[in-house]
Amino acid sequence: GDELVSAVHRIMAHADATRRLAVRANADNAEDAARARRFGAQGIGLCRTEHMFLGERRQLVEDLILATDEAGREAALRKLEPLQRADFAEIFEAMDGLPVTIRLLDPPLHEFLPDLTELSIKVAVAGDKADAKDRVLLDCVKRLHEQNPMLGLRGVRLGLVVPGLFAMQVRAIAEAARARAEVGGDPRAEIMIPLVGAVQELELVREEAEHILAETGVDALIGTMIEVPRAALTAASIAEAAEFFSFGTNDLTQMTWGFSRDDVEASFFSKYLDLGVFGVSPFESLDRDGVGRLVRIAVEEGRKTRPGLKLGICGEHGGDPDSIHFCHEAGLDYVSCSPFRIPVARLEAARAALTAGDSDTR
Numbered sequence: 091g092d093e094l095v096s097a098v099h100r101i102m103a104h105a106d107a108t109r110r111l112a113v114r115a116n117a118d119n120a121e122d123a124a125r126a127r128r129f130g131a132q133g134i135g136l137c138r139t140e141h142m143f144l145g146e147r148r149q150l151v152e153d154l155i156l157a158t159d160e161a162g163r164e165a166a167l168r169k170l171e172p173l174q175r176a177d178f179a180e181i182f183e184a185m186d187g188l189p190v191t192i193r194l195l196d197p198p199l200h201e202f203l204p205d206l207t208e209l210s211i212k213v214a215v216a217g218d219k220a221d222a223k224d225r226v227l228l229d230c231v232k233r234l235h236e237q238n239p240m241l242g243l244r245g246v247r248l249g250l251v252v253p254g255l256f257a258m259q260v261r262a263i264a265e266a267a268r269a270r271a272e273v274g275g276d277p278r279a280e281i282m283i284p285l286v287g288a289v290q291e292l293e294l295v296r297e298e299a300e301h302i303l304a305e306t307g308v309d310a311l312i313g314t315m316i317e318v319p320r321a322a323l324t325a326a327s328i329a330e331a332a333e334f335f336s337f338g339t340n341d342l343t344q345m346t347w348g349f350s351r352d353d354v355e356a357s358f359f360s361k362y363l364d365l366g367v368f369g370v371s372p373f374e375s376l377d378r379d380g381v382g383r384l385v386r387i388a389v390e391e392g393r394k395t396r397p398g399l400k401l402g403i404c405g406e407h408g409g410d411p412d413s414i415h416f417c418h419e420a421g422l423d424y425v426s427c428s429p430f431r432i433p434v435a436r437l438e439a440a441r442a443a444l445t446a447g448d449s450d451t452r
């Protein structure tokens with residue numbers, strides 16, 4: 091009963107005093123954020139904003155991507171911005187005083203487009219009687235169709251191609267933060283750009299974001315995911331435009347090994363990993379020799395450019411015990427994992443510090 095509870099609290103307090111790694115949560119809504127906080131999360135390391143665009147809102151993003159003129163784009167953005175602002179306001183409230191890393195939209199493009207096959211059939215079946223609007227739409231969807239959406243117009247690439255998309259999100263973050271501060275809250279926004287492979291991409295987004303932050307008088311860190319191998323290899327220049335790095339080891343594993351992350355669980359592909367040739371699947375436990383090497387390169391190069399660079403991990407590995415040990419050894423500042431894995435991550439981070447013999451008892 092009470093004794094057990096207090097013993098657990100003592101153990102957790104001891105772990106928290108021992109570990110050097112901070113532990114954050116991956117959370118996309120206020121409910122998960124609050125749960126994460128109860129589990130001891132010290133912030134949000136990854137808020138995936140694409141999860142906020144299901145249902146009706148998905149249609150608005152579709153309208154934005156497919157808009158053929160400025161007026162259509164503006165109309166979609168005007169509807170999206172207040173919805174996003176409300177999303178962020180709730181999360182800032184739940185996480186008051188703690189850092190919240192909000193990742194700008196990173197969907198595989200096809201998730202925000204009408205289905206090509208369905209639309210083709212509809213137009214073909216209608217023949218001469220096909221709606222003119224459907225024909226235009228079909229042309230548009232054909233132009234945007236990708237064979238490999240996961241290697242396509244995702245993340246920063248989509249953000250640069252669709253004018254106003256990222257700006258709308260940054261404005262919503264800034265306005266939500268400003269409103270929170272005005273009622274005496276302490277919002278700590280960190281804006282994260284996904285799928286960056288070159289510093290030039292980051293610079294373009296950063297310029298626009300800084301402009302909006304200055305306009306609204308809001309302070310927010312701007313940083314990037316490191317999830318494309320090239321980003322790790324060019325971390326020294328990427329750090330010039332990033333105040334933090336967060337390792338997206340899901341994509342980094344996919345791209346380093348050339349293993350499709352969408353196929354490793356289902357399909358025949360899983361049998362290949364089950365052969366055990368590589369030991370555990372690199373998607374489950376961070377592969378130190380390949381992916382880990384890229385992480386180490388990025389840590390070293392990034393900190394050379396920017397000694398205060400904040401470093402975290404938000405791929406699934408952030409909640410895996412063995413990977414947490416690696417993150418400690420590699421010198422990261424925090425791991426971010428699903429809310430339910432937070433207690434274990436706190437313990438494992440402490441064990442990593444003890445194993446490494448450099449426990450820091452603040």
Ligand code: PEP
Nearest residue numbers: 317338339340341404405
């Ligand atoms: C990652 O790639 O590791 C990541 C955290 O982003 P996502 O899983 O959303 O691609």
Ligand code: MG
Nearest residue numbers: 317338340341
């Ligand atoms: Mg990713």
